[in-house]
Amino acid sequence: MIDLNADRAIANAPLPTTATLRRRNNLLIQGWRFVTLNLRMYLMVLKGNH
Amino acid sequence: MARIVILGAGISGHTAALHLRRQLSRQHDVVVVSPNSKWNWIPSNIWVGVGKMSKEQVTFPLAPIYRRQHIEFHQALATEIHPEGSSENPTPFVSIRYTDPLRESESATLEYDYLINATGPQLNFGATPGLGPDGGHTVSVCSAAHATEARARLDESIEVMRQGRRQTLVIGMGHGTCTCEGAAFEYAFNVEHELRQAGVRDLADVVYFTNEAELGDFGVGGMTFGQQGFETTSKLWTESLFRERGVRAVLGAHAERIEDGVIHYEQLDGTHHELAFDFAMLLPPFRGAGLKVFDREGRDVSERVFLPSGFMRVDAHYDAKPFEEWRASDWPESYESPAYPNVFAVGIAFAPPHQISRPRTSPNGTVITPAPPRTGMPSGVMGKTVALTIIDRIKMGGDARAHHASMASMGAACVASAGTGLRKGSAAAMTMYPVVPDYQTYPESGRSLKDTTGEIGLAGHWIKFMLHVMFIYKAKARPLWFLIPE
Numbered sequence: 001m002i003d004l005n006a007d008r009a010i011a012n013a014p015l016p017t018t019a020t021l022r023r024r025n026n027l028l029i030q031g032w033r034f035v036t037l038n039l040r041m042y043l044m045v046l047k048g049n050h
Numbered sequence: 051m052a053r054i055v056i057l058g059a060g061i062s063g064h065t066a067a068l069h070l071r072r073q074l075s076r077q078h079d080v081v082v083v084s085p086n087s088k089w090n091w092i093p094s095n096i097w098v099g100v101g102k103m104s105k106e107q108v109t110f111p112l113a114p115i116y117r118r119q120h121i122e123f124h125q126a127l128a129t130e131i132h133p134e135g136s137s138e139n140p141t142p143f144v145s146i147r148y149t150d151p152l153r154e155s156e157s158a159t160l161e162y163d164y165l166i167n168a169t170g171p172q173l174n175f176g177a178t179p180g181l182g183p184d185g186g187h188t189v190s191v192c193s194a195a196h197a198t199e200a201r202a203r204l205d206e207s208i209e210v211m212r213q214g215r216r217q218t219l220v221i222g223m224g225h226g227t228c229t230c231e232g233a234a235f236e237y238a239f240n241v242e243h244e245l246r247q248a249g250v251r252d253l254a255d256v257v258y259f260t261n262e263a264e265l266g267d268f269g270v271g272g273m274t275f276g277q278q279g280f281e282t283t284s285k286l287w288t289e290s291l292f293r294e295r296g297v298r299a300v301l302g303a304h305a306e307r308i309e310d311g312v313i314h315y316e317q318l319d320g321t322h323h324e325l326a327f328d329f330a331m332l333l334p335p336f337r338g339a340g341l342k343v344f345d346r347e348g349r350d351v352s353e354r355v356f357l358p359s360g361f362m363r364v365d366a367h368y369d370a371k372p373f374e375e376w377r378a379s380d381w382p383e384s385y386e387s388p389a390y391p392n393v394f395a396v397g398i399a400f401a402p403p404h405q406i407s408r409p410r411t412s413p414n415g416t417v418i419t420p421a422p423p424r425t426g427m428p429s430g431v432m433g434k435t436v437a438l439t440i441i442d443r444i445k446m447g448g449d450a451r452a453h454h455a456s457m458a459s460m461g462a463a464c465v466a467s468a469g470t471g472l473r474k475g476s477a478a479a480m481t482m483y484p485v486v487p488d489y490q491t492y493p494e495s496g497r498s499l500k501d502t503t504g505e506i507g508l509a510g511h512w513i514k515f516m517l518h519v520m521f522i523y524k525a526k527a528r529p530l531w532f533l534i535p536e
């Protein structure tokens with residue numbers, strides 16, 4: 001049975017820690033994520049183009 | 051000499067036109083029919099809708115590009131397909147009605163050897179009374195013009211909050227069968243970001259109103275990610291973002307009618323409710339373009355080529371069957387019409403065999419299930435794939451094998467913006483492989499755990515912005531455009 005009570009689900013969801021929030025905005029870490037995410041997306045395109 | 055007519059100059063049609071022109075000599079004609087004079091990078095309409103980009107930054111005129119590329123362009127609406135020609139002339143043709151202001155209300159016919167239907171969605175605001183910007187009570191971000199209007203209404207709402215009055219902003223889906231949940235999700239979080247920037251967040255209730263039964267479904271049945279040795283779901287991940295940003299949600303909802311400031315809706319459990327709003331951006335459900343098809347004798351044979359939804363039948367398996375029996379192989383690979391093999395449909399114009407999310411109906415019989423999304427990346431890939439098939443058939447003969455690109459063996463990257471700004475922006479970047487779950491190959495979750503990922507951060511925003519720059523560059527057919535993948 002699905003639970004349509006979104007308020008409850010949202011209230012029980014985990015919150016990111018301060019460290020996670022910092023990581024999400026840290027220029028060095030995000031620069032690295034930018035490179036790896038692009039690579040991942042590019043590989044995905046290649047995988048789909050067979 | 052062959053003549054290829056492409057109906058629609060959106061992501062899939064324009065991609066097909068550019069690849070055809072690049073690989074076919076000038077003795078062959080590539081013809082594009084599209085009612086708008088401008089090309090629109092639709093994903094960035096979200097940013098127009100919050101005032102971070104102008105209409106001009108997300109559109110450009112098509113005619114100069116097509117002139118430079120030697121592509122024949124008709125600013126017109128296709129109305130009829132005559133795949134058997136007429137009783138006098140067996141050459142297939144399409145009928146068009148010009149929207150070009152210089153030729154307004156003129157009609158014409160265009161003969162073709164190959165036809166690509168890339169007409170995308172017709173925005174079906176009429177499905178919900180009171181929905182939409184034209185005579186309704188809600189705004190939309192589906193076109194750059196709609197998004198400009200949405201921005202003006204959002205500014206009015208922000209102004210009211212600056213005067214100290216609370217506002218409820220509802221963003222989501224205007225019908226139980228809508229698709230593009232990702233776009234509504236993005237707009238909700240961009241609006242939330244704008245409210246914080248404007249210093250009025252504490253006076254705003256932001257509500258995401260959706261036909262998804264769970265957050266994180268996105269019309270693809272949700273995703274399971276492999277993360278640091280654990281499996282986690284897009285549901286948990288999305289709920290976490292909603293909690294962090296204080297956005298509420300209404301789930302499993304079908305908007306029945308919209309009055310000034312009130313959405314009347316039914317939920318999956320069959321209950322009926324009202325939701326008051328001051329600002330509402332609700333996406334419409336989609337239909338096909340409504341093209342008619344006639345045989346040689348002039349008889350209407352549209353139902354042989356199109357489903358009642360107006361989307362075109364292609365090489366998919368359309369027989370109705372329960373969710374448990376859905377297979378990856380139900381999805382089309384070559385996008386050829388079974389009725390007329392020289393006719394193809396790509397992007398949103400092709401009829402999917404069924405949804406991707408589990409189908410759900412309320413006890414009152416109302417279908418409340420996201421329609422399957424056909425996002426930009428698969429749409430572009432389909433456009434290119436069909437272009438390659440046609441090129442082979444022109445160069446090697448009509449029997450050349452079709453190129454294949456099934457959504458069940460294709461990945462997609464979805465970068466959902468959650469706020470703009472080079473230092474303060476953020477986006478949820480998701481990759482999934484394949485788009486359509488394949489439980490035979492990936493019994494655990496239907497998708498590769500390695501290739502299905504999600505993360506939130508500034509890098510996602512940079513990628514979204516980079517895609518904006520890259521795809522507009524590509525669509526303008528600037529030097530080496532073809533090196534940019536679809």
Ligand SMILES: Cc1cc2nc3c(=O)[nH]c(=O)nc-3n(C[C@H](O)[C@H](O)[C@H](O)COP(=O)(O)OP(=O)(O)OC[C@H]3O[C@@H](n4cnc5c(N)ncnc54)[C@H](O)[C@@H]3O)c2cc1C
Pocket residue numbers: 057058059060061062063083084085086092093094095096126127128129168169170171191192230233339396397398399424425426427429464465
């Ligand atoms: C607000 C919004 C945000 C989105 N964000 C993303 C995103 O971030 N990432 C992503 O991958 N996807 C996104 N999408 C989805 C993406 O825009 C679509 O997948 C894509 O545009 C589909 O391409 P298409 O060629 O099928 O249709 P379209 O791009 O819509 O093109 C259809 C074309 O056909 C023309 N046409 C219509 N009727 C006729 C006719 N009768 N005759 C001739 N021409 C006709 C139209 O004018 C248009 O030029 C978003 C969609 C929306 C609405």
